[in-house]
Amino acid sequence: MLKVAVVRKRPEFTLEASFAAPTPGITAVFGRSGSGKTTLVNMISGLLAPDAGEVRLDDEVLTDSRAGIAVPAERRRIGYVFQDARLFPHLTVAGNLRYGEKRARAAPQLIGFDEVVSLLGLAQLLERRPRQLSGGERQRVSLGRALLSQPRLLLLDEPLASIDAARREEVLPYLEALRDRFAIPMVYVSHQFDEVLRLATHLVLLDGGRMLAEGPVSELSLRPELQSIVGPDLVGAVLEGVVTRVDPEHGSADLTVGRGTVQVSVRGAPVGSRVRLQILARDVILAAQPVQGLSVRNAIASTVTAISNDDYGQVLVRLDVGGETVLARITHHAQKALNLRAGDAVWTLVKAVSTRGHAFRITPAGV
């Protein structure tokens, strides 16, 4: 368990956060730019000292302002992947990778050089200089360098932010491979919700230096605090399920979620693997009666549990779908037309295609 409770007050900015992140596991620190995410991870790393508070990793105290404990960053064994990679320009890729490895001789050697090189696809790059690398390659080297320092915790500060969107796939699959291969706990800073959905299990929400909420991603996806940060188009319940049938030809899979089954659009998730799925509220259709002759692949009997006006002039409907909660956004007119009230039975319709890009395998592909 990583326990963090810190305060840092500056005239222009105050940061206050306290959370407990499961280890191993990936905890996302999520918030807009300027919400204090980097300041928070810098305090975990020891690069920045809090005015007051404590940081504990698996019962080892790293910072305790009351007891006057502040383990220096170089002795914390916490790996840090910076937004701008920060590769050493005077060393080759191999030299960069070996830098942390050489200084971690005393630590248990859990991660080997050859393994990191092959896992991150660095074999062709070893003799190159950092300036000869693309943005994605730089981040992979930076990731490898941090891993080889045999960290007990890995901090990733928006590792994809300086890479253009089209090239993020040069890095994201490697992050998944890392999560599947090593049990290193990670704190992943991001302001992109799709990255959070894809990688993280636990979520810490920051806004303007204040922690709004923390908890499992699926739980927080239903909270208004998250909804206000991601905006109307990315509001939607996050569910987890197990793949029971795959149709590789069409890239679809049947997922058992709660007591029901949904058909989703996902690739690379074999039978038995776990998949995390976000059903965007704007993509959900509600029907008062069973429907026929529609192309929609998922039509599930469900119950309305709550109706509220959202911040965008529309109606957010909370549904109980086979024991799981799903959110649907509809207009006032639609609500009136269906005469929807809490307790009503409705049919929840979700197109399998609309889940594409919102469903990700979260356990190793081999399981």
Next chain:
Amino acid sequence: MPSSAELDALRLSLEVALRSVAFSLPFAVLIAWLLTRARFPGRMLFDAFVHLPLVLPPVAVGYVLLILFGVRGPIGGWLRAHFGIELAFTTAGAALATAVMTFPLLVRAIRLSLENVDRGLEEAARTLGASALDRFVSITLPLMLPGILAGAVTAFSAGLGEFGAVITFASNVPGVTRTLPLALYTAMQSPTGDALALRLALLSFALGLAGLLAAELLVRRVRRLLGP
């Protein structure tokens, strides 16, 4: 054909400049680091003091050195009593006078390169387990290398021609402290020295030009090696 007086002066100038740079380089790195990174009271005054030789008359610097490092001076007397080192009127003394005069050039160049070192890289090294000294040696120093080299070559070139402080502190002893500019000055004083003076002047000119070009080429090459 160059005469032996010319060769002596050239050899001496090279020796004095080389010794002065070798001696002052570690101090220059330390002081550049203090001026860039450390916060202490009186830093501005210290900064001004380091740069003083740039604006003082060289003769005044030589005079102060004579007072401090002369045979009966507080430091000179101590060095002589404990280590048998004599500085006044020796080649080592000429090197010391040159070192003091070229020190600001060295510090300025090194400081500029240190200011350009990305602190973020040192932070990265820190998270990879490098202690403060380790970080300095493995990251900061190599990244400062272009500045250190440029400073060293510039200081060396300037040191070849240091006149006022050398002649005041170390005098004008043939073969011991008579460097190129002192030999040139001596030749100019002699009624038959016109041809020698001209040759020495041309030699100084060529050395200075070569030094500046070498500094520039060296910096470019190292920069290319280090990357942006």
